[in-house]
Every structure is written in C-alpha cells, then in structure tokens.
Amino acid sequence: MNNVIECNNLTHYYGQKLVYENLNIHVKEGSILGLLGKNGAGKTTTINILNGFLQPRSGECLIYGENTQKLPPETKGRIGFLIEGHIQYAFMDIHQIEKFYSGFYPNWNNEPYWELMSKLKVTPSQKISTMSCGQRSQVALGLILAQDPDLLILDDFSMGLDPGYRRLFIDYLRAYAKSENKTIFTTSHIISDMERLIDDVLIMDYNRVLAQCPVHEFMQNFKQFNFTLLNGGVDLSKEKFVSNLEKVNNEVELYTYESEEFVKKFLDDNGVEMKDFKKIDMNLEDAFIGLTGKY
Amino acid sequence: MLKSMIYKEWLKIRWFLIGAAILGLFIIAYMFMNVQRSITFQGANAVWYNILFLNKMIFGIMKYVPLLIGIGIGVAQYFPETVNKRIKLTFHLPLFENRALMMMLSVGMICLLLTYLLHFMVFWMLSNYYFAHEITVASLITITPWFLSGLAAYFLVGLIVLEPVWKYRILYAFAAAMFVPLYLKSGMIGAYGPINIPLALLTVLISVSLLFSAYRFRKGEM
Numbered sequence: 001m002n003n004v005i006e007c008n009n010l011t012h013y014y015g016q017k018l019v020y021e022n023l024n025i026h027v028k029e030g031s032i033l034g035l036l037g038k039n040g041a042g043k044t045t046t047i048n049i050l051n052g053f054l055q056p057r058s059g060e061c062l063i064y065g066e067n068t069q070k071l072p073p074e075t076k077g078r079i080g081f082l083i084e085g086h087i088q089y090a091f092m093d094i095h096q097i098e099k100f101y102s103g104f105y106p107n108w109n110n111e112p113y114w115e116l117m118s119k120l121k122v123t124p125s126q127k128i129s130t131m132s133c134g135q136r137s138q139v140a141l142g143l144i145l146a147q148d149p150d151l152l153i154l155d156d157f158s159m160g161l162d163p164g165y166r167r168l169f170i171d172y173l174r175a176y177a178k179s180e181n182k183t184i185f186t187t188s189h190i191i192s193d194m195e196r197l198i199d200d201v202l203i204m205d206y207n208r209v210l211a212q213c214p215v216h217e218f219m220q221n222f223k224q225f226n227f228t229l230l231n232g233g234v235d236l237s238k239e240k241f242v243s244n245l246e247k248v249n250n251e252v253e254l255y256t257y258e259s260e261e262f263v264k265k266f267l268d269d270n271g272v273e274m275k276d277f278k279k280i281d282m283n284l285e286d287a288f289i290g291l292t293g294k295y
Numbered sequence: 296m297l298k299s300m301i302y303k304e305w306l307k308i309r310w311f312l313i314g315a316a317i318l319g320l321f322i323i324a325y326m327f328m329n330v331q332r333s334i335t336f337q338g339a340n341a342v343w344y345n346i347l348f349l350n351k352m353i354f355g356i357m358k359y360v361p362l363l364i365g366i367g368i369g370v371a372q373y374f375p376e377t378v379n380k381r382i383k384l385t386f387h388l389p390l391f392e393n394r395a396l397m398m399m400l401s402v403g404m405i406c407l408l409l410t411y412l413l414h415f416m417v418f419w420m421l422s423n424y425y426f427a428h429e430i431t432v433a434s435l436i437t438i439t440p441w442f443l444s445g446l447a448a449y450f451l452v453g454l455i456v457l458e459p460v461w462k463y464r465i466l467y468a469f470a471a472a473m474f475v476p477l478y479l480k481s482g483m484i485g486a487y488g489p490i491n492i493p494l495a496l497l498t499v500l501i502s503v504s505l506l507f508s509a510y511r512f513r514k515g516e517m
Binding site for chain 1: 296298299302303306307375378379380381383384386387388389390391512513514515
C-alpha cells in the first residue's frame with residue numbers, strides 16, 4: 001500500500017523552543033490516522049507543515065510524493081482541509097459558499113453537501129458567521145464531502161461540538177472514508193471520539209513520539225496495572241519497562257507494554273511488597289493519559 | 296476558478312464599493328452645485344478669477360475621498376481573510392498561492408479603478424460643462440494624484456493587513472503614513488503635472504507588496 005503522507009526527519013523550533021526533532025510520520029492510503037497529543041505537543045504545527053503554512057527547520061513532508069512546501073494545484077485539489085474551529089468564509093451563506101467552492105473542483109458533487117444542509121435548521125440566506133459551532137461543522141464537512149478529496153486533513157474537528165454533532169460528524173466521516181477508500185489525517189482533543197474513527201494512532205508528547213501503530217495493536221499491548229504498595233518508599237518510575245507511573249500515597253497506577261506475568265515477576269524478584277494487584281481495562285482516552293501522564 | 300474568485304471578492308466588498316461610489320458621486324455633485332451657486336450669485340467672472348488668479352481650489356473637498364475609498368476597499372477585502380487566519384482557506388485552493396493572491400488583488404483593483412473612473416468621468420463632464428477646456432485639464436491633473444493616493448493606499452492596506460506579525464504591521468502602517476502624503480501635498484492647480492507619471496509608476500511598483508506579507512505568513516512567521 002502506498003504512503004499518502006510521508007514526513008521524514010521533521011524538526012521544528014519556535015524560536016529556541018524545540019517542538020520536535022526527527023519526527024517521522026507515514027500514512028498509508030485508505031487509512032485513518034489520529035494524531036494525539038497534549039496542548040502544545042505540536043499537533044497544529046504538524047498540520048500547518050502538512051498544508052504548507054509553516055516551513056520546518058529541517059526535514060520534509062511529502063503528500064502524494066510532492067513536497068508540502070510547494071504543492072502543485074492538482075495535488076492541493078486532492079486534499080480536503082478542515083481548519084481548527086471549522087473556520088470557513090463566514091461572510092457567505094450556505095448557497096454562496098457552495099457556489100464559490102464548486103468552481104474550483106472538477107469532481108464537485110453537491111449532493112452530500114445539500115443532504116447535510118437539509119438537516120440544519122438554518123435559513124437559506126443565513127450567514128455562516130451567525131451559525132452555531134455545530135452548524136458550522138456540518139457546513140465545513142459538507143464542503144469537504146462535496147469536494148470529494150482523496151486525502152482529508154482535519155485539525156481538531158471536535159472543537160466546540162456538542163456530543164450529538166460530534167457523533168454525527170464521526171459516523172458520516174468514517175462511513176464515507178471507508179466506502180470511498182479515502183485517507184484521513186486528523187487531530188482531536190476528545191480522545192473518545194478518535195476511538196470510533198481511527199485505524200492508526202500517533203501519540204506525541206513534548207519533543208517526541210510516544211507511540212505510532214494501529215490503534216487496536218496499541219490498545220492490546222499497552223496496559224494498566226493498579227496495586228497498593230506495602231513498603232511506600234519504592235520508586236518504580238525509573239524502570240525501563242514502565243511507560244508511566246502515577247502514585248498517590250501507596251496507591252500505584254503502572255502503565256507498561258509488558259505482560260501481567262512480567263510485572264508481577266519483576267515486583268516479586270525485586271522484593272516489592274504489594275497487594276490488590278489488578279489489570280485495569282482501558283479505553284483510548286485512559287491509555288492516552290496513561291502514556292502521556294496527567295500533567 | 297477566476298469566476299469563483301471574483302464572486303468571493305465581490306461578496307466582501309460589494310456594499311462598501313456601492314456605498315463609496317454613491318458617496319463619491321454625491322460629493323462631486325455637491326462641489327458643482329457650489330460652483331453653480333457661485334456663478335449664479337457672484338457671476339462666472341468672479342469664479343474664473345478665483346480659480347485663475349487667486350489659485351482657489353474649488354474642489355478641495357474631494358481631496359481625501361479616493362484615499363478613504365482605497366483604504367476602505369482594502370480593509371473590506373483583506374480583513375475578513377485574516378479573521379481566524381482564513382487566508383489559509385485561500386491558500387488551500389487548488390491554485391498557486393501567488394496566483395490566488397494576484398486574482399484577489401486584481402479584482403479589488405479593478406473594482407476600485409472602475410469606481411474612480413466613474414468619479415473621474417462625472418467630474419470631467421461637469422467640469423467641461425462649467426469651465427473652459429484648459430481649466431478642466433488642469434483640474435484633472437490636480438485630482439489625478441488624489442486618485443493615485445487611493446490606489447497606493449489600497450495596495451499598502453493589503454501589505455499591512457495580511458502581515459502576520461503585529462510589530463511589522465505597525466511598522467508598515469507607519470511607513471505607509473509617511474509615503475501616502477506624497478500624493479497629497481498641497482500645491483497650485485495643475486502643479487502635479489510633471490510628477491503624475493512617476494507617481495503612477497511608483498504606485499505600480501508597490502502594487503504587489505502584499506505578496507511579501509503573504510509569503511511571510513506561509514513561512515509561519517508569528
């Protein structure tokens with residue numbers, strides 16, 4: 001399967017502040033990749049580099065083999081882009097904006113757009129600026145569907161949406177992407193939404209990538225074990241197999257890629273006395289917090 | 296694509312443009328009503344005397360109108376692109392970025408020039424009705440730099456508004472405030488005759504200055 005997006009050795013700084021160093025991202029054709037990270041981890045920076053709005057300090061990003069700093073119009077026509085906050089030309093109404101964009105894309109198909117618009121309770125001449133965030137999200141999504149791009153880049157699509165609109169957005173998007181073999185690169189603050197949508201996950205922390213793999217593989221391999229220490233002075237956080245450790249008094253939450261047997265044996269071999277050892281079921285949000293830490 | 300781009304730019308500037316065109320016509324009409332009144336009450340000789348020998352500027356009220364129209368159209372056109380960094384949408388269109396910007400610039404400039412042409416022609420016709428050909432020509436030479444000032448201001452507004460860093464916006468605005476008055480130095484009627492063509496060339500030179508701000512935006516200056 002071909003890579004639609006390839007970022008090689010991407011390094012970027014804001015002034016003296018390192019955002020990331022030698023970041024490599026590969027997104028295969030037909031897959032949905034979710035880029036997760038805390039605020040300031042570099043999600044929007046990556047989106048901006050992908051769209052050619054930011055020149056990285058070094059390294060390069062390719063989309064369909066073209067450098068994103070100099071994307072030719074034909075390649076840009078294959079990319080649908082959703083800006084954080086569902087930003088659109090707010091001085092237009094839903095008819096004007098459809099008319100405007102239809103002139104740019106030869107495969108423009110306004111059917112899905114009007115289907116979505118029919119669900120909105122907006123008047124035909126209502127300006128986008130006067131719509132709610134949820135309504136604006138449907139306008140932005142409808143325009144992308146009408147454009148019929150091969151690659152969709154979505155920057156924090158869930159921002160400002162209530163649960164109903166988020167679910168609507170995700171269900172529409174996933175059904176569309178899978179039926180049409182579209183590739184999606186997306187970020188979101190709401191991790192639980194991502195679980196319904198994505199195939200692959202890329203988790204970033206400040207300056208580094210913590211995980212990049214299929215989401216089911218990540219959920220299968222990454223584990224949480226809780227136990228109570230009987231000798232409180234033990235520090236397990238520096239151990240190599242520990243991805244993250246949260247400790248309140250003697251209650252420990254240990255996150256690791258190792259098996260339950262491995263962890264128990266390690267504790268036993270090192271004379272760590274504990275009780276109430278149990279494996280905790282996690283959803284993607286729990287796993288994300290477990291991996292990146294609460295702070 | 297061009298049609299779509301014209302449509303978008305038109306949606307942004309149409310009300311301001313129509314309002315400015317009408318306001319300009321009212322101001323020209325008002326000026327010549329004053330001329331008519333002076334001719335009626337003082338006689339044509341007195342009006343001519345004032346213009347030819349006292350160098351009295353009877354259409355001074357119009358001096359800053361093209362400038363204000365140029366600034367207004369520039370703001371109406373470029374400001375909405377900067378709200379929430381909407382210019383990203385324009386850069387994402389399947390066009391080369393500079394081509395998209397030049398399309399925007401051309402639409403705004405043509406609308407501005409058409410408005411100016413309307414005002415210029417009405418001024419010319421009314422002036423021809425009331426004054427001798429020589430006075431009309433001298434008057435047109437006098438008002439030409441005023442229109443050029445509006446055009447220059449329109450281009451500089453593009454540079455200032457699209458600039459992503461506030462510090463530089465202020466710097467450009469300061470430079471523009473120093474530069475634009477060159478077009479508006481008071482002088483005798485027809486005094487700008489020798490310099491109108493160099494001024495026009497200078498205006499053409501600054502016409503693409505917004506490309507620089509847009510380039511800085513695309514490189515991620517913030």
